[in-house]
Amino acid sequence: MAHYLEQRLKIRHLRVIDALEQHKSLLRASRALRVSQPALSRTLQEVEEIVGAEIFERHPRGVRPNATGALLTAGARKLLTTIRELEAQLDQLSDGQKRTIRVGALPVAAHGLLPALLANAGEQAAGLAISVIEGKTDQMIPALLSGEIDIIVGRLYPPSQPDDLVRRVLYDEPISLVARSDHPLFDLPAVTVADVQRYTLVLPSVSTLMERDVREILEQLGLETDAAVQSTSVGFMRELLLSGTFVSAVPRILVAGDLARDTMRILPVAVPSAPRPAGIIHRGPLGDAGKLLLAELQREIARLEESDIVESAD
CATH class of the missing domain: 3.40.190.290 (D-Maltodextrin-Binding Protein; domain 2)
Incomplete structure (x- = not known):
């Protein structure tokens, strides 16, 4: 039975738990955390000793959390999210009026929409510091859930399972x-x-x-x-x-x-059209930085609609 978790569990333990659940592999998790696989295995062993039970099941293709691991992972993500939100608030305090937002950009948005947005940003965007991380949907969703990023921008594919995230369609991506x-x-x-x-x-x-x-x-x-x-x-x-x-x-x-x-x-070739909705994904209500980014996105999308590069989501 686990005792004194608040004294024994450390942030590095939480990060290992979260990375293993996200990447489903000791090797991929160690690469994501930039630590050696033996070091990650030792940290996992420490957590299991603290908890008093195994938390991940090993199988030929990697690892998956058992019931104890699922409970611990959910708690670890909440704690990491709180820590990251605190870090963002401290950054905002030190930067004065500067608002920071971490954007998970899917490939099309990373190479098309966001560069256009930044190139044509209005005066309000001067108070917004944007950190962009490019990745695929199956990488960005766990990062959003864990609080690593604040918002995802790009193509909106139906979720493989319910996740309580907010999906807002802003445009269509022909x-x-x-x-x-x-x-x-x-x-x-x-x-x-x-x-x-x-x-x-x-x-x-x-x-x-x-x-x-x-x-x-x-x-x-x-x-x-x-x-x-x-x-x-x-x-x-x-x-x-x-x-x-x-x-x-x-x-x-x-x-x-x-x-x-x-x-x-x-090329002037008629291409079969099918809805390809795109927009943003976020957790709960948008903060000030999120609202500012959304306003800039809507402004840039309106400009791209005039050039027939994107189409209205209506």
Whole structure:
């Protein structure tokens, strides 16, 4: 039976518990915490000795919390969230009127929406310090729940299980075929699917949810993807598009900067449309920094709607 938890449990114990539940693997958790795997195992052993019971079940593909572990993980996350909120309040106090917000940016928002927002930010945004962490949905949701980040911006996919998070749709994220502005396809009087098929496609990696949406659209268009170049790197995809005669199918907002600078253009090919809602995810009511970020997002989205880069969520 556990005794004197407030005296024996330390913050490093809480961080290990949270990381193991989030990453479901000793190796991945140790990498996330930047500690060696043996050191993490020793810390886990310390926690189990303090609690007086095992808290994670080992299995061939990693670890998962048992009933005791689930209870301890929930408590650890609450304590870590409180500590992080206190840290943010102390930062705000020391910065005077500066408000800080930690944004979990999904890939499209990280490379398209947020750079455009910061480039066109209004005077109110001068009082907002934004820390941006890029990741996929399955990485950002646990980080939001644990208090590592304050808000998620990007594509809103249905949750795999109820989580009590607030999801607010702000815009729709259509997908189009894009190429560099001087691509030979733009010299044609009309562009057909057969014309596009003559060029190599550059597509997001199979490990992303965006890739699933893109594949569905390309199948409907009848475009073959067997010879496509695939990458998890948006920067690599962009470099190929700008330096060669490649064609890609991506959310238009992903290349908003290139469309605005006319270094890329949307190919005049009708693409099947399906709702792709995007917006923000957060826990409970937004604080002052969250409200300020939301206002800037809405202002930038309105500007992008005028350029037909995003569509209204209504």
